[in-house]
Amino acid sequence: MGDAPTNFESQTRLLGGTEQNWCKAVAGGTGITALALQISKEPNVPQFKKALQKLQNDHPTLNSMLHKNPSTCSTSFIINPPIPHIRLNIINQLKTSELLKTLTSRSFNASLSPLHVILEHEMNINEWSDVASRSSCMGGLHLWFANLYTLPDQKWVLVLRLHAGICDRTTAVSLLKELKEAMGEGGTGGYKEKRNVGIEELVPVGKTKKTLWAHGKDMVAYSVNSLTLTNLKFKDVKSPRRSEVVRLKMNTQETDLLLAGCKIRGIKLCGALIAATLLATHSSKRRPGNYHRKKYGVVFLNDCRPYLQPSLSAHEFGFYHSAISTSQEVKGEETLWDLATKIYMTFENSKNNNKHFSDMADLNFLMSKAIENPSLTPSSSLRTSLVSAFEDPIIECSSDIERDLGLDDYIGCASAHGIGPSIGLFDTVRDGQLDCACVYPAPLHSREQMQELLAKMKVILLESLKMEGKA
Template sequence: MSDQSPDPPPPPEPATRAVGGTEYSWCRAVPGGTGITVLALLLAKPPDLSLLRNALHDLQKSHPMLRSRIRFDPVANAFSFVIPSSPHLEITPFDLSSTSRILSGEDGDGADGAGTAPLHVILEHEMNRNAWRGSGDDDADADADVFHASLYHLSEDRWALALRLHTAACDRAAAAALLRKLLLAAAAEGRNGEELQEEEEEAYLGIEELVPSGKANKPFWARGMDLLGYSLNSFRLANLEFVEAEPPRCSRMVRLKMNRDDTQRLVAGCKSREIKLCGALAAAALIAAHASKQPADSKWEKYAVVTLVDCRSYLDPPLSVQQPGFYHSAILNTHDVCGSEKLWDLAKRTYTAFANAKSWNKHFTDMADLNFLMCKAIDNPGLTVSSSLRTAFVSVFEDTVVNESNPLHEEIGVGDYIGCASVHGVGPSIAFFDTIRDGELDCACVYPSPLHSREQMQKLIDDMKRILAEAD
């Protein structure tokens, strides 16, 4: 009888699925710099790397998309998600010296040290760390993780935890849910040293496979007319003046914050007019942009607004907001602005145009059209003004993220946090990631630099804040 123990069974083969149409668009966009989602947290307590890693592994165990890798097949020109059976994420630490170089802008990796706070600079640094830059190139011979984590030592008593995700695997709604679950998981481990076990979810298909039957139907001739209309309209669209149109580009962020009283008045104004905050934000941006050019009031300009809709509740089957993946769709509307508009009149007009389009299922019927045009712009930047890759002036989300502080924040030492995504490839001139936190509006406003300057965008945001605060 042999004493030799049997060889351990080989690890299971990773699951694989092809990306859907919208996911393919993001796989094309992210290498150019649009769609790098970042959550940055400021910590006032020394973090335990082992505890954090275990908490992140718990999330990867329960959400297969968070442990997936993106694979590109150059022969088929196709992307797929490869999903290993076990978590593998490791946290990259940056010591005081390395972090100091980043904060001062000496590292040359996208941050310029001009942020108003260290967390701001770290956020910009992370938005410009592109682990997927080679994805889709013929020389990209390795699978690329969709999830990365880094820990920065800012000072003797401050740290920044940054989570960086590929937007095709985790959109804004899922990222907000991910942050809440991470705090819960980290606090649970900190209290009892045990993993927070959750049932593993299914790695769902792309959004196109889950659209209810008939909702995305559009006659062939109508699709052709819409594609032509979107294309021709793009040459008539106004934008902010470009400061420097030549690449290379990176993403920068300015922050729009309002106190509780102003936020409550703004939210009450939206509620009384039966519109959502996205309408007011878009309207304020349009008014501020038009005013920045100081044209005569009689000069009309046409601006494009993209509104992103979280479709999870409309799918078949419906999905939880905690299900990672990209399940947003876009509705593009154009608006004529002459400079004499009042905020609430324009907000009502912009929101009504969006709501009407949504009622006609444009978030489903136009999904393939907008994805096609997005990829065409990536392939042919010259189709956009000054080869800027700008597809709209502004993007907003239909629904605002609402967060309230809880004891977990203090327990883990969370002092501040920001969530947003990069836009310096194809996309808008400014993207709003709005949150109402403890009753106060906190909006991360991301823009492509040097196409637009920090001074230019800061003035735009200051004007927007004044417009929103002074609205009757």
């Protein structure tokens, strides 16, 4: 595989509370992270392999295995096992064509690009669906995989698939950045992981402080509030689920206006995207002229690395995001910008009150109980909110390295067909254009339903931008 792997002493550490929860979630289908890259230049396979090995050498987290001790029922990371596992699995053109033929034969899949189809396929490959039995037989489960699919017309799709326990969104972005640098001519990267601990161990002293009464009060509030939330209409609550993706795109001019509108109001892009999602959902539930308030669940995910003690860089791999769960009332007569400002300020106030730390244990507990008891959620759907979004978008510009590699397009997101929202927003501004991957559980929701919802969202956004231009 190129250069010999760097040898480190193997270590074992127990998972933190958040990591434990992600193991439960991933086993059920939520948190399988996939990065899919379409390349139009024949890849240098030895260079690919060498780049993957470098990532593993620089990040012991990537050279970890998940192990469950059957006698103690404790789950651990085995860090730096004696034999590094990552390998590049190459799927030839014949097998790729057969796979695409099978996948595109499904309803509403025929119009999707090969990149899109392969991404969805990978998001639904669950190596971790039965951790307990498999890890006891194998000694541990690998936590990431690399597959290279060969397409016709001199195109290839490289997919990295990772377990959420070692890969939050920031990790995924840094991983892609380091991979491109390592594959570039003379690219050295030079990122060395310094820590491998759960987020709970790095929360600043006092930030999680909460009395027993406060814990109980908040738990009851979250539970009772969830019963009042409105959901997107469920299409099929009984069939086995998988994650699917629809993409919301805007051109450079539209994206500039949208970002400018957010900046003027002192809010972030997530506020506008969530507002559009809520208004589009609400419009499908009411008759024209009939305004009736409904409450929707909204979950914000924010990267806690800058707020930890000590703070972590974006190149410390692992899961260091936290969730802030909120609810928003919508009547339907609100403007996009008024609702967006209200939504974002609710999140900002919660964050200023350290809810991303103080509610961490409570939300982990409730998430765990919902996984164990799906009947606690509407129609046993495991939907905990209408929509989830990240505090900050990914901002990227094409580089010489990408052009040298022939990188045409890529999508990064994570599965959500276990516990989670009806819509997970993964927003990227690439070369000044918005490209938002929207993940949803199918057939709980249908592709046709989600495409219609995204069309409404885009109309709402564009109409608001037109009004902005007239103001």
